Amino acid sequence: MQNYEIPDVSIIDYGINNLKSVNIAFQSIGRTAKIIDAPEDVQSAKCLVLPGIGAFHSAMENLRKKSLTEPIRQKVKDGTPILGICLGMQLLFSESEEFGLHKGLGLVPGRVIPFKSPKEINIKGYKVPHIGWSELIFQKNSVKNTLLENLPEQCEVYFVHSYFPKADDAGTVLATAKYGGQEFCAIVKKGNITGTQFHPEKSGEIGLSMLRTFCNQNCR
Amino acid sequence: MEKIRIIARLDVKGPNVIKGVNLEALRVVGKPEKMAEDYYRQGADELIYIDIVASLYGRQNLLNIVNLTSDKIFIPFTVGGGVRTLDDISLFLKAGADKVAINTAITKNPDLITKASRMFGSQCIVASIEAKKAPENKWEAYTENGREKTGLDVVKWAKKVEKLGAGEILLTSIDKEGTKKGFDIELIKQVSEAVSVPLIVCGGAGNAGHIVECIESGNIDAVAVSSILHYGTSTIGEIKNHLAKSGISVRKNAKL
Numbered sequence: 001m002q003n004y005e006i007p008d009v010s011i012i013d014y015g016i017n018n019l020k021s022v023n024i025a026f027q028s029i030g031r032t033a034k035i036i037d038a039p040e041d042v043q044s045a046k047c048l049v050l051p052g053i054g055a056f057h058s059a060m061e062n063l064r065k066k067s068l069t070e071p072i073r074q075k076v077k078d079g080t081p082i083l084g085i086c087l088g089m090q091l092l093f094s095e096s097e098e099f100g101l102h103k104g105l106g107l108v109p110g111r112v113i114p115f116k117s118p119k120e121i122n123i124k125g126y127k128v129p130h131i132g133w134s135e136l137i138f139q140k141n142s143v144k145n146t147l148l149e150n151l152p153e154q155c156e157v158y159f160v161h162s163y164f165p166k167a168d169d170a171g172t173v174l175a176t177a178k179y180g181g182q183e184f185c186a187i188v189k190k191g192n193i194t195g196t197q198f199h200p201e202k203s204g205e206i207g208l209s210m211l212r213t214f215c216n217q218n219c220r
Numbered sequence: 221m222e223k224i225r226i227i228a229r230l231d232v233k234g235p236n237v238i239k240g241v242n243l244e245a246l247r248v249v250g251k252p253e254k255m256a257e258d259y260y261r262q263g264a265d266e267l268i269y270i271d272i273v274a275s276l277y278g279r280q281n282l283l284n285i286v287n288l289t290s291d292k293i294f295i296p297f298t299v300g301g302g303v304r305t306l307d308d309i310s311l312f313l314k315a316g317a318d319k320v321a322i323n324t325a326i327t328k329n330p331d332l333i334t335k336a337s338r339m340f341g342s343q344c345i346v347a348s349i350e351a352k353k354a355p356e357n358k359w360e361a362y363t364e365n366g367r368e369k370t371g372l373d374v375v376k377w378a379k380k381v382e383k384l385g386a387g388e389i390l391l392t393s394i395d396k397e398g399t400k401k402g403f404d405i406e407l408i409k410q411v412s413e414a415v416s417v418p419l420i421v422c423g424g425a426g427n428a429g430h431i432v433e434c435i436e437s438g439n440i441d442a443v444a445v446s447s448i449l450h451y452g453t454s455t456i457g458e459i460k461n462h463l464a465k466s467g468i469s470v471r472k473n474a475k476l
Contacts, residue, residue: 020316024291054341118416125222125439129343131388131418132441133223133265133471156223156471158296160343179222202296202318204260206474 007032008219010045012072012088014062022051022085025201029212031219042071047219048080052087056096056112056163059087060104069105076107081192081218086161089188089195093165108190109168115182126180129162134177134198136186139170145217146174146189147196147210155206157186157198164197192218223469224435225442226456227266228259228449229422232285232301233273239450241398242366246272249450253288259449260293262456263473267297268390268420268444270321270348272365274302283315290316298390300348309336313344321390323348324363327370327377330384337385345388346420347381349374351407352394359407366394374407375414382415389415390444393423400426400447403434412438420444428454428462435468 008031011022019035026033026049033049036042050072052059063069076082084092093104096112104112115128133156136148143149159177164184167173174187177198188195194214200207230237232252240246249255256267267289271282279302286299299312300321309320326333326347337345350366351359351374359374370377378389391411393404403424412419422444425431431443448454454462460470 018313018316018318020290020314021294021318024316025294028291028294053343125441127416127418127441129387131343132225150476152474152476154472155474160296199296202294204263204295204474205476208294209476 006044006046007034008215009033009047009049010036010041011049011051012042012068013037014059014066014068016051016053016059018053019051021201022049025208025211026215029208029215031215037066037068039067039071042068042075045075045080047215048072048075048082050082050084050088050091052085052089052091054087056087056090056098056104057100057102059091060102063091073105073107076193079192082107082194083214084193084195085201086197086199089197090163090165092188092193092195093167096163098163107193108165108172108188108195110165110172112163112165114163115180121180123180129160130179131160133158134179134186136175136177137183138175139173147187147194147213148175149213149217151206151209157196157200157203157206159198161197165195222441223471224440224463225265225420226459226463226470227268227420227442227444228256228264228456229268229270229444229446230255231270231272231446232282233271234281237450238272239398239447242394244366252285253292255450256289256297257292259456260295263460263471264295264456265471266295266442267293268321269297269299269301271301279308279311283311286312286315286317298346300346300390306332306336306339309340309345313340319344319346319388321346321348323350324368326381327361327363327372330380333381333384333386337387342385342387345386346390347386347388348390348392349378349381350392350394351404353404353407357406362394375410378411378415382417386417388418388420390420390422396424397422398447399424400453402426402430403437405434405437408434408438408440412440418442426453428459431459432463432466432468435463
């Protein structure tokens, strides 16, 4: 079947507000992008993007209400590339401690945990949520076939979050960042699955370059 | 120390970016979407749009600007001016804004902060406070660009908006705004000691030295500048170089 109407990237909408920035960011690098919310659109997608903002459990609940969790899991297990952004990255993991323990999509083993509270950490200016630009610390000797291809060694990206994932397998952590003396997973990569705790669509030219790289590697 | 964010602030009136002194004596300095793109290229960490007469022109004006901007600007941006209801917030976020700044509506209805941060997440709710010096080392919160008094004490009000769920505070000194004579350091000290949410300070930057002085005076997270950029005194890059030389950590503008 000729599927010329299938865009390069299909952005999954589960009732969150700011999908426009993600959509436009892909279009600005010359890719076709479409916001989808039906299970059949997930099934026919070439490449999935799972954005996110808000609380973990309500996001999972919304995905379930739209009958999207199983199609996403199946599709990713079948090898379709997926990029999770911010909360969307956290949803890829097994579970999260946000507002009680809640199960995620379970595509990457690990748990989403909170930053230490400012009371526990005596650093001037330490505040939660972490809002701002932090430098990525590359964890691999080779960046080939990852988001980090073609980037300068010093990359700063934009974060807004109070929680971050702790991967069971350190080998899945492609890059970390530090905040308030805590080093956390900033990019996870496991086969066809990639997730960024930061917002590439809001990280200036560095972020756009990562999206370009992701598409070049994954949307053929 | 975490990286200090340098934010370009654009006050808009109708289709133009304007700039005044003490939020008065306004003059046109350019077109919002063009200036925004320019500051983005210079390496601004964020942008703030405030429609200073949203009540006169209606929200559609600002929505148009947000729509045009979000096509070209890939850094976070905040929109304020005329945000009164949860529906307004939703409209701006859908148009591509990352955060909304609210002043008048929350002084009249503080509960809006709580409702909005529950619905959209506190990270996108910025409480905007316009501060004007009052007797005895105190400041009074104003609205409508320094035209309307609220009777609220700025330091107490800042604590309250944090408690109600604001994710960030944008603190503008009406006395210093547009003067290019430096920040209200005492105001910044008092507010930064009173709150623990991220604090953006605004009003008075005439040169990069003023910004250094301001950052060293209190526990702040971001500085919003306008005159210094609009009139070409310094670019964002020049400001950041000066800050870095003074030992302040800032994001470098990536050249790819």
